[in-house]
Amino acid sequence: MSNAFASLTLLTWPLICLLLLRRLPLERAVIWCILGGYLLLPPRVEFDLPLVPPMDKTSIPNLSVLVIVVLVLGLRPTLWPKSRTAMVLVALYIFGAVFTVLTNGDPVIYSHPTEANISYRLPGLRLHDTLSVIVDKTIVLIPFLLGRQLLGSDKGLRELLLALAIGGLAYSLPALIEVRLSPQFNIWVYGFFQHSFEQMMRQGGFRPIVFLPHALWLALFMLSALLATAALTRQANGPRQVKLIIATIYLTAVLYLCKSLATQLYALAFLPMALFAGRRLTLRLTAMMALIAVSYPILRQLELIPLDTILERAAAIDPDRASSLGYRFTNEEILLERAREKPWFGWGGWGRNLLLNPESGAVETIPDGRWIIVFGTFGWLGYIAEMGLLALPLMLLWWRSRHGLPRGMSSSAAAVALILAVTMIDMLLNATLVPLVWMCAGALLGHAEQLHPLKARSDAPGPLFGTGPVIGREAGRKFWRQ
Numbered sequence: 199m200s201n202a203f204a205s206l207t208l209l210t211w212p213l214i215c216l217l218l219l220r221r222l223p224l225e226r227a228v229i230w231c232i233l234g235g236y237l238l239l240p241p242r243v244e245f246d247l248p249l250v251p252p253m254d255k256t257s258i259p260n261l262s263v264l265v266i267v268v269l270v271l272g273l274r275p276t277l278w279p280k281s282r283t284a285m286v287l288v289a290l291y292i293f294g295a296v297f298t299v300l301t302n303g304d305p306v307i308y309s310h311p312t313e314a315n316i317s318y319r320l321p322g323l324r325l326h327d328t329l330s331v332i333v334d335k336t337i338v339l340i341p342f343l344l345g346r347q348l349l350g351s352d353k354g355l356r357e358l359l360l361a362l363a364i365g366g367l368a369y370s371l372p373a374l375i376e377v378r379l380s381p382q383f384n385i386w387v388y389g390f391f392q393h394s395f396e397q398m399m400r401q402g403g404f405r406p407i408v409f410l411p412h413a414l415w416l417a418l419f420m421l422s423a424l425l426a427t428a429a430l431t432r433q434a435n436g437p438r439q440v441k442l443i444i445a446t447i448y449l450t451a452v453l454y455l456c457k458s459l460a461t462q463l464y465a466l467a468f469l470p471m472a473l474f475a476g477r478r479l480t481l482r483l484t485a486m487m488a489l490i491a492v493s494y495p496i497l498r499q500l501e502l503i504p505l506d507t508i509l510e511r512a513a514a515i516d517p518d519r520a521s522s523l524g525y526r527f528t529n530e531e532i533l534l535e536r537a538r539e540k541p542w543f544g545w546g547g548w549g550r551n552l553l554l555n556p557e558s559g560a561v562e563t564i565p566d567g568r569w570i571i572v573f574g575t576f577g578w579l580g581y582i583a584e585m586g587l588l589a590l591p592l593m594l595l596w597w598r599s600r601h602g603l604p605r606g607m608s609s610s611a612a613a614v615a616l617i618l619a620v621t622m623i624d625m626l627l628n629a630t631l632v633p634l635v636w637m638c639a640g641a642l643l644g645h646a647e648q649l650h651p652l653k654a655r656s657d658a659p660g661p662l663f664g665t666g667p668v669i670g671r672e673a674g675r676k677f678w679r680q
Contacts, residue, residue: 201389204240208255211235212262219266225354228263229361232341232633235259237369237419240388241411251334256633260340267344277343280647284590291339291583294543295331298576299323302546308556318559323546331547341633342587342640349637350644352608358641359426359610362617362634366423367445370452373406373416377455381407400457414628417458421465422617422634424449428472429613459512459519460627464620472613478599480612484619485596488589491622495573495581498534526566526627533563537574544577551575568625588622588635591615591642604649611645614638 215231222230239255246252253261267273279285306320348354372383381398384407385391393412398405405413427449431442453465471480490497497503505527513520532553537544545551551574553563565571573581592615598604618638624630 200240200243204243204388204390205245207239207388208243208245208253208258211239211258212266215259215262216266216270219263219271223357224271225349225351225357226361228267228344228348229357229637231263232259232637233361233365236410236632236634237365238409240384241392241409242390243388251330251337257334257337260337260633263344264340275344275347277347279346279643281590281594281643284587284643287583287586287590288339288343290579291587292332292335294579294583295335295576296328297579298543298546299325299328299331301540301543302550306545306550308554318554318556320548320550320554323548327547338633339587339636341637342643345637345640346644346647347640348644349641350646350648352606352610354641355608355610355614355645358614358638359430362423362426363430363442363445366420366427366449366452369408369416369419369423370449372408373420373452374455376406376408377404380404381413383408403457405457406455412628413456414458414460415630415632417453417456417461418621418624418628418630419634420449420453420456421461421620424453424465425468425472425613425617425620428469429610429616432473433609459516460624464624468616468620472616475612477603477607477609477612480616481592481596481599484592484612484615487619487623488592491569491619491626492582492585492589494569494626495534498530499538529563529565530567530570533565533570533574537570537577540577542577543579544573544575546575566629567627568629568631571629584631585622588618588631588639591639591646592619594646595642598646598649606649608645611642614642618642 214234215227218227218231218234221227235255235258239258241255244252244254251257267275279288302323305322307317308319309317345354349358376383381391381395381404387409392409393407398407398413406416407413408416410416410419424446427442427446431439431446434442450465450469453461471483475483494503509520509524509527512523533551536551536553539545549561551571552561552565554560555562565574569581569585572584576584595607595611595615599607618635621630621635621638
């Protein structure tokens with residue numbers, strides 16, 4: 199049970215946002231209002247108001263930033279995207295839920311297979327649910343729309359990387375304490391533990407969680423901080439670069455102690471990209487990853503994903519993790535079969551997309567991946583809208599750079615794109631779509647809309663170790679730059 203301080207923290211966050219927006223540069227303030235709320239506010243604590251979505255650690259920072267920017271600072275951001283594709287996807291994302299509500303007016307009844315008098319009933323959706331869903335989706339999309347308007351410049355993208363690096367370094371301190379003492383910060387500060395404590399135990403020790411929903415969320419945030427720090431390292435020179443190299447090594451060690459196999463594999467695969475790869479190669483890779491993420495439900499339904507091979511490879515690394523992954527795949531197959539009953543607009547909320555025990559109402563299928571949650575709840579329409587908004591900036595940046603880097607492309611764009619793409623791949627396993635991810639996608643979309651179509655003269659990614667010549671360095675990195 200949460201304490202009064204948890205509710206007080208939520209209530210005072212708008213005042214903290216006001217202070218940040220008045221004292222800091224606009225780009226930095228907007229980022230820290232959203233990122234700070236995600237890292238510090240209590241999870242699973244909310245104010246449930248009538249006819250609107252619950253006010254929690256996601257919705258309160260989002261609304262606070264928008265209200266303060268418009269009403270207090272007097273700014274009038276043009277939130278509507280310039281890209282026609284983005285316009286359509288935003289409209290589908292916000293208003294597509296109307297079709298979900300209209301096609302789910304009937305209740306869902308779970309009957310006992312042998313006892314005719316035992317059943318559990320979920321209510322159908324009503325028209326007033328439409329308003330709640332539309333408001334919820336609009337609030338969720340605020341970081342995307344503000345990121346597109348305010349963070350699409352080179353300064354905005356670099357501020358994103360800097361905030362991730364600083365946030366990761368600061369958050370590593372309580373994380374390391376929890377690795378040593380067990381996850382306790384949420385109990386100490388807010389009076390409760392936000393998840394199953396058993397899932398925080400791994401390899402004879404503990405996984406940190408601090409104030410995030412799960413240890414996997416913290417591990418992914420540390421990975422994002424690591425990639426951001428690596429990208430800043432290659433842009434720096436002199437003593438600053440040395441400090442960033444040390445920070446990169448330190449965050450690599452912290453990520454290892456988070457004991458998440460998936461993020462460790464991501465780091466092995468993509469940290470070299472952040473350190474050495476040219477921007478064109480990185481943008482090609484991120485576009486490919488986005489395409490895989492968007493098409494994943496089709497690949498699963500066509501049985502083109504080699505699940506057995508994946509499980510065998512995972513078992514060779516860690517049998518326990520392979521067992522957990524197999525459990526996820528089994529649940530996904532069950533939920534995918536249920537989603538096929540309403541493929542276009544989904545089952546809607548209230549857990550109607552899940553399988554429940556007819557006697558107790560307990561959930562018997564656990565949806566882990568964000569893709570299966572959205573696909574089952576809002577169908578193809580909702581899935582394409584959500585994943586399309588995340589993938590579109592990556593596809594646009596690749597399209598603009600396919601014949602050469604366009605004039606004005608930020609040296610930070612490829613790094614932010616890599617962080618976004620890795621998160622999209624992780625969303626196939628976990629529901630790790632958080633406001634910071636939406637902000638990165640919006641910033642990249644804004645940057646893609648600003649790019650001049652002419653080519654740049656060079657794809658030079660910036661030095662890794664100083665500015666002096668290194669014999670053989672260009673020859674050795676020729677492939678990575680292409």
